[in-house]
Amino acid sequence: MRLTFWGVRGSVATPEAENQNYGGNTPCVELRLGQGRSLVFDAGLGLRWQSNRMLDERPADNCVEILLSHCHWDHIQGIPFAPVMYVPHNHVTIHGAGYPHRPLLANLMEQLRPEFCPVPNFFHDEVGANVTVNPLTSDPWFEALGAKIRWGFLPRGTSSSIVVGYRVEYRKKRVAYLTDVEYPARPEDCSEAMELAEKVDVLIHDAQFLPDEREIARDRGHSTYEDAIALARAAKVKRLICTHHDPSRSDRELDEVAAWLRQLKDLQVEVAREGLEFEL
Numbered sequence: 242m243r244l245t246f247w248g249v250r251g252s253v254a255t256p257e258a259e260n261q262n263y264g265g266n267t268p269c270v271e272l273r274l275g276q277g278r279s280l281v282f283d284a285g286l287g288l289r290w291q292s293n294r295m296l297d298e299r300p301a302d303n304c305v306e307i308l309l310s311h312c313h314w315d316h317i318q319g320i321p322f323a324p325v326m327y328v329p330h331n332h333v334t335i336h337g338a339g340y341p342h343r344p345l346l347a348n349l350m351e352q353l354r355p356e357f358c359p360v361p362n363f364f365h366d367e368v369g370a371n372v373t374v375n376p377l378t379s380d381p382w383f384e385a386l387g388a389k390i391r392w393g394f395l396p397r398g399t400s401s402s403i404v405v406g407y408r409v410e411y412r413k414k415r416v417a418y419l420t421d422v423e424y425p426a427r428p429e430d431c432s433e434a435m436e437l438a439e440k441v442d443v444l445i446h447d448a449q450f451l452p453d454e455r456e457i458a459r460d461r462g463h464s465t466y467e468d469a470i471a472l473a474r475a476a477k478v479k480r481l482i483c484t485h486h487d488p489s490r491s492d493r494e495l496d497e498v499a500a501w502l503r504q505l506k507d508l509q510v511e512v513a514r515e516g517l518e519f520e521l
């Protein structure tokens with residue numbers, strides 16, 4: 242399978258020139274299981290480019306399974322602008338958690354209201370692809386495209402927003418995706434995060450803040466690089482990729498972080514970059 246980073250920027254897109262090396266699209270990571278069969282972690286603006294390449298390779302009979310962490314704008318704003326949504330004979334399933342008072346489908350329909358969005362509503366049967374929603378409920382495991390997927394709620398500080406992390410197991414390879422997480426104490430004390438990340442081949446983790454930004458990061462619903470590293474070490478992860486970069490983080494600053502991370506000898510860890518792609 243092939244892992245591709247299509248969007249690595251947290252909170253808001255950053256098209257400025259000083260961000261172009263690491264990229265300005267909001268979160269989207271593709272786990273391609275085969276031609277026309279992809280799992281996609283989050284649906285930020287990077288989803289548009291994932292969708293374009295998939296349709297270039299095969300216009301129809303694609304199956305996309307989107308694993309949403311939560312419904313904040315930076316994680317869903319690519320959905321209305323992903324071409325696959327409008328091409329018949331493609332299949333898209335959006336997995337994610339809702340609220341007791343607000344199911345997932347209701348949230349996704351909200352962003353397609355014509356007051357907010359100019360595109361046709363692809364949840365209607367006569368429009369575009371076959372698009373369905375799978376609201377995650379009590380069973381922590383489900384299957385998609387032959388992969389076993391575990392999900393769990395992650396802590397977010399004092400934020401009232403829920404957030405979901407994922408672990409994917411496919412042909413003896415394991416990938417975990419944990420973003421927009423703020424640990425109340427040591428990351429290794431969070432049993433849900435530890436179970437999702439345990440001994441994975443690749444852990445993709447939120448690292449919005451630098452270690453010396455710990456205080457300003459409090460109650461912002463995000464992790465520091467040190468949080469991500471602590472969890473990766475405790476969970477015996479093979480490779481850690483830090484993502485969801487703060488919108489104020491320039492290429493120069495991320496280069497400095499990358500140089501620091503390369504000095505760590507006990508862990509393979511790197512800074513996510515748009516276009517980073519490799520086989521697992």
Ligand SMILES: [Zn+2]
Nearest residue numbers: 251252315421
């Ligand atoms: Zn986010």
